[in-house]
Amino acid sequence: MFDGLKEKLDRFRSDVEESADADTEADSEAEAEVDAESEADAEADTDTVEPAAAAADETADESDDESDGPGRLQRAKAFATGKVVLEEEDLEDPLWNLEMALLESDVEMGVAEAILDQIRSNLIGETKSQMASTGDLVEDALRDALLDVISVGQFDFEERIAEADKPVTIVFTGVNGVGKTTTIAKMAKYLEERGYSSVLANGDTYRAGANEQIREHADALGKRLIAHEQGGDPAAVIYDGVEYAEANDVDVVLGDTAGRLHTSSDLMAQLEKIDRVVAPDLTLFVDEAVAGQDAVERAKQFNDAAEIDGAVLTKADADSQGGAAISVAYVTGKPVLFLGTGQGYDDLDRFDPEELVDDLVG
Ligand SMILES: Nc1nc2c(ncn2[C@@H]2O[C@H](COP(=O)(O)OP(=O)(O)O)[C@@H](O)[C@H]2O)c(=O)[nH]1
Ligand SMILES: [Mg+2]
Structure with a gap:
C-alpha cells in the first residue's frame, strides 16, 4: 500500500541530507571561516543522536570522510551547542x-502546498536544543x-456508533463500481465483530442485478436484506x-445507493430525498483510492450535493500513490474513516492517520 509514495518521501529525506552535506564539504575547503552556515551544516552532517558532551569528540574521531580536521572539529562544537539547523537554500x-x-x-x-508550507516553517532556521540528525529532523x-x-x-467511528440512538442509519454514496456494496457487506461484518447487529437496505434500485448482488452478501453474512x-x-x-x-x-441500518455519475442531477436529487426522508446518522462517501485526484474531486462534489460525514477509500491494496488518502480529508473537511484493502469481508481497516504516517515516513 502506498509504496510509491513512501519511496518519494524517503527521497526527500536523502535529498535534504545530501544538500546539507554538500554544503559542509564546500565549507571544509575554506575551513577558516566557521560561520553560522557551517554551524548548521555540522549539525546536519552528523547522523547519530549522541549526548551533547560527547558529540564534539566522537564526531571528529569516528568520521572517516574527507572533512576530518580542525574545521570539522569547530563545526562539531557548534553542533554540540545546538544552533540553526537548516537554511532555506538547503531546502529549495x-x-x-x-x-x-x-x-x-x-x-x-x-x-501539497499545505504540506510544503508546514515543512518549510518546521525546518528552516529551526534551532534545536537537542541534537538530531538531518534525517531525523526531516x-x-x-x-x-x-x-x-x-x-x-x-x-x-466506534464511539459515534456506540453513543448514537439506535437504530443508527448509515447511507453509502459514491459513483458506480467503486465498492459501495462490497463495503456495506464488510461493514456488516465489522459491526458484528463489535457486537452490533445490522440490516442491509438496497437503495440501488437503478441497476439491474443490484438486488441479487447484495443478496449474495447478505446471505453469506446471515444478514437481513x-x-x-x-x-x-x-x-x-x-x-x-x-x-x-x-x-x-x-x-x-446500512443503506446502499445507486452509483451514477456525480454530475447527474437526478442522482443528486435522490440523495437529497434520502437525506430528507431518512435523515441518516452518517453519510459515508465511498471511492477508490486508486482513482487519485478523481476521487478527491468527486468527494468534493458529493459533499456539496449531500453532505458527507466521512469517506471510505477502497482498493487501497492496489494503490501505490496514496494521493487520495492524503488529500480527501483536507479538501472536504471530512475524515477518511476506513480503507478497503481487498475483496474479502475482513478487508476493511479503520483509517488511522498516525499509523499511516508512521508507515509512510517511518
Ligand atoms: N481489490 C479490491 N477490490 C475491491 C475493494 N472493494 C471493492 N472491490 C471490488 O470492486 C468491484 C466493485 O465493487 P461494488 O461493491 O460492486 O461497487 P459499487 O458499484 O460501488 O457497489 C467488485 O469487484 C469488488 O470486489 C477493495 O478494497 N479492494
Ligand atoms: Mg453497488
Whole structure:
C-alpha cells in the first residue's frame, strides 16, 4: 500500500541530507571561516543522536570522510551547542522535488502546498536544543506536515456508533463500481465483530442485478436484506430498513445507493430525498483510492450535493500513490474513516492517520 509514495518521501529525506552535506564539504575547503552556515551544516552532517558532551569528540574521531580536521572539529562544537539547523537554500531543491513527487502521486495541489508550507516553517532556521540528525529532523517535519492534512476532521467511528440512538442509519454514496456494496457487506461484518447487529437496505434500485448482488452478501453474512423492485424509490427502501430495524431491535441500518455519475442531477436529487426522508446518522462517501485526484474531486462534489460525514477509500491494496488518502480529508473537511484493502469481508481497516504516517515516513 502506498509504496510509491513512501519511496518519494524517503527521497526527500536523502535529498535534504545530501544538500546539507554538500554544503559542509564546500565549507571544509575554506575551513577558516566557521560561520553560522557551517554551524548548521555540522549539525546536519552528523547522523547519530549522541549526548551533547560527547558529540564534539566522537564526531571528529569516528568520521572517516574527507572533512576530518580542525574545521570539522569547530563545526562539531557548534553542533554540540545546538544552533540553526537548516537554511532555506538547503531546502529549495529538495522541496521542489518533493512538490513534484507529491503531485505525481496524485496529491491535490492545495494539499501539497499545505504540506510544503508546514515543512518549510518546521525546518528552516529551526534551532534545536537537542541534537538530531538531518534525517531525523526531516522525518519529524514530514510526519507533522502529513499528519496535519491527513487527520482533518477525524472522529472515533466506534464511539459515534456506540453513543448514537439506535437504530443508527448509515447511507453509502459514491459513483458506480467503486465498492459501495462490497463495503456495506464488510461493514456488516465489522459491526458484528463489535457486537452490533445490522440490516442491509438496497437503495440501488437503478441497476439491474443490484438486488441479487447484495443478496449474495447478505446471505453469506446471515444478514437481513430489505429490497424493492428495480426502479423503486431508494428513499422508501432505506426508510423500510429503518422501520425493520426499529421493530426488530437491530442496531444499524446500512443503506446502499445507486452509483451514477456525480454530475447527474437526478442522482443528486435522490440523495437529497434520502437525506430528507431518512435523515441518516452518517453519510459515508465511498471511492477508490486508486482513482487519485478523481476521487478527491468527486468527494468534493458529493459533499456539496449531500453532505458527507466521512469517506471510505477502497482498493487501497492496489494503490501505490496514496494521493487520495492524503488529500480527501483536507479538501472536504471530512475524515477518511476506513480503507478497503481487498475483496474479502475482513478487508476493511479503520483509517488511522498516525499509523499511516508512521508507515509512510517511518
Ligand atoms: N481489490 C479490491 N477490490 C475491491 C475493494 N472493494 C471493492 N472491490 C471490488 O470492486 C468491484 C466493485 O465493487 P461494488 O461493491 O460492486 O461497487 P459499487 O458499484 O460501488 O457497489 C467488485 O469487484 C469488488 O470486489 C477493495 O478494497 N479492494
Ligand atoms: Mg453497488
